[in-house]
Amino acid sequence: MIRLRAVLFAILIAVLPCAVFAQQLTVSAAASLTEAFNEVGAKFQALHPDVTVRFNFAASGVLLQQIREGAPVDVFASADEQTVTRGVQAGLFDAATRRDFAANELVLIVPAAQGSPVKSVADLSNPAVRRIAIGKTSTVPVGRYTQQALEKALLWNALTLKFVQADSVRQVLDYVSRGEAEAGFVYRTDAVLMPGKVEIVQTVGGHDPVTYPVVAVSASHEQALAKAFIDYLLSPAAQGVLKRHGFSQP
Template sequence: MKYFVYILLALSLLINAGCSNQESTEEHKLFISAASSLSNVLSKLGDEFESEHPNTTLTLNYGASGKLAQQIQQGAPVDLFLSADQKWMDNLSEQKMILENTRANFTENKLVLVSANNTNTPIDNLKGLMNTGLDQVALGNPESVPAGSYAKEVLTASGLWQDIQNKLVYAKDVRQVLTYVESGNTDIGFVYASDLKRSNMVTEVKKINKSLYGPIEYPTAVMASSDTKEKAKTFINFLQSDEAQSILAEYGFGS
């Protein structure tokens, strides 16, 4: 009888060990939709996260926050959303598409005006945008691109929004604004301070007074439809860690 009990115990230990091993080697996949302004830094953050969680693979999808939110509303299989403003996260929240207790702000940014290197584009104040020597001003489409929405706030607060319409060139996201300015297709563009770390082909012309636009906060949240909610929460915790915050600062993010 004792021999039979020992056999049962041995079998039980083997089964438990097998289950434990299966859990430790289980593969996780996280699909993350993120604002295009995060593309450079998130690739770095993703590499760090995957090195610490070797059984997790991240798939990163970038775009304008508004477009990404619309994709989620249309059923795109997203586990985590990283937005460049609160508006689009609020929109998903109102439709109960996020887990509210996972929502968190993980970084900030600032707005600047840039021009291509080796161009003479002096702007003492925003009224200088009306200078006849400036033909085109690039900004993200305010309807879907947070950077463009902030730029509209700035131009409206400065009393320029109506008068500058014939000079505005809308881009699908902030990365395209950079491309327009780099190529010389536009004279100047509204981008984030972090974009100065992304491109060595543009120069800061002017910092925008933060009193002219609302706080540029980046919220994240786990989607209610996610099949990997716990692992997605782990990534949010990682974004708030000292390690991740240091990387974000290195790439020009933060207050």
């Protein structure tokens, strides 16, 4: 028994430093960043072996609400400027840490290999197009970009009854890839994830620039680590990852 206790004590002493000094960084990020951030996080951890990066991916507006309700988050990366600005105004984010780290494009997609009549935004008025997938404008940035583009084209009101509201840009992608919508609006980086299932028919303009800001959460207990992650996002290594996943510099 004494020997067993000695062994257990030795194991505890060996593990204790890791338990005491290990740090966890929680990053809430827009759904469109999923693949790129998983790779960036692995590289960041390789540089900081004592750090574990945990990601929470969802629509930017949903993530903001979670933080507002007290979710323990250290870093927030949004698919739009408006969501971060709202958080700064509410005192949730440290405005001094805010940085734009990536950019994207809004595209119109259709199911691939189905002979779609949709070749541009103007074709969405075609009676054959019954369902158009868009992000919820209240919580999903891609939905707000879509609304701006369609209002610019004087089509928003005319198409309202065709809209299928989605909880994230990835849900829009799923609706179109499964043929549950004849068209949809997503980011270019999302569309290229499903070659053979969706087809980009138009790069859509008439909206605010699609830029991605990142910011430290004011309530974070890992402020130094949060700022280190933000700095890393702007490094050549992280920018290279983002570029490989289709993002451009802001």
